[in-house]
Amino acid sequence: MSEMFYTLGTWNWLIFGVILMALELLAPGVFLFWLGLAALLVGLVSFVLLPAWQMQLLMFAVFAAAAVPVWLRLARSNGAGTLSHPFLNRRADALVGRVFTLEKPIIDGSGTVRIDDTVWRVAGPDTPAGSRVRIVRADGANLTVAAA
Template identity: 80%
Template sequence: MAGMFVTLGGWNWLIFGLLLMGLELLAPGVFMFWLGLAALLVGLLSFAIAPSWQLQLLMFAVFAAAAVPLWRRVARNPTAASPSNPFLNKRSDALVGRVFTLEKPIVDGLGTVRIDDTVWRIAGPDAPAGSRVRIVHADGASLTVAAA
């Protein structure tokens, strides 16, 4: 087994890194990627400075341990988590607070309102057609309205 470690070189680390990244493709979890990246770094450094096998293993351990906080920082980056359009895929939330005119009356607390090219179900106090209503709550495809 010691003979295997003595023969460690840059190509071994590069292949090991690519295998780890390939495993990440098969079982995604963003864990093997960082270990593969650490192995690739050791492989590239092995070509540049030709360290001993003990130093190569130590570099891999250090790079792998340093990758964990780096991964946490990248994964929790607040600028990446907040898209330029906060209502993307939440169209109903973007309607809260807006005022619309009823095309059809609200009868028994239920009705519909046309907003742009979509007809939405609404719940609220009975109101005749032509009344102005304000969206006060959105729950999926159902909106709750109040008189404006």
Template identity: 85%
Template sequence: MSEMFVTLGTWNWLIFGVILMALELLAPGVFLFWLGLAALLVGLLSFAIHPSWEMQILMFAIFAACAVPLWRRIARSSSAVSRSNPFLNRRADALVGRVFTLERPIIDGSGTVKIDDTVWRVAGPDTPAGSRVKIVQADGASLTVAAA
């Protein structure tokens, strides 16, 4: 076993890093990526300074441990972006409370309203076309309206 560690070299770390990153593609979770990055860093540093096998393993451990706070910082900043636009993937929810003009009348509880370049199906009390309605609820692609 110790012979395996003694023979650790630059190429071993680079191959190990590439394998870990390839495994990340098969089992996404962003954990193996950082370990692969740590292995690649050890491999690249081994080209320059030729450390002992003990030092290589120590560098790998330090880089892998430093990757965790780095990943948390990156993940936190990306979640801040989603907090700045809470309706990013919920467009219909962003329409609640807004007032629009009916394109087609609401007859038997169903009609349409044009919002930007999209025609939305609306439900509500019978109302003639051209009337102003306020969106009170969004359920998927269907909007519930009331007279504005």
């Protein structure tokens, strides 16, 4: 076993890093990616410094531990990007306050309006087709409108 440690070399670390990153494809979760990156860094540093095997293992441990805060920072910054799209997966809520033209009249409290390529069911006071209405509330796929 100790002979294996003595033979740790640059190419072994590079191959180990590539294998870990490839395993990430089979077991997604971003954990193996960072370990693979740490192994690649040890391999690259070993090209220049030629450290002893103990130092190589220590560098791997340090690089792997340093990857955790980097990963958390990247995950947080990517999570903040979804806040720039607050209506993602809530398309109807994004329509509240906008004004559209009725496609079919509202009769007995029900009618339709075409928004882009979709026909939406609307509820509100009786209004003739072609009238401008403002969306005041969204409830699932049903919109409540008022005269604009």
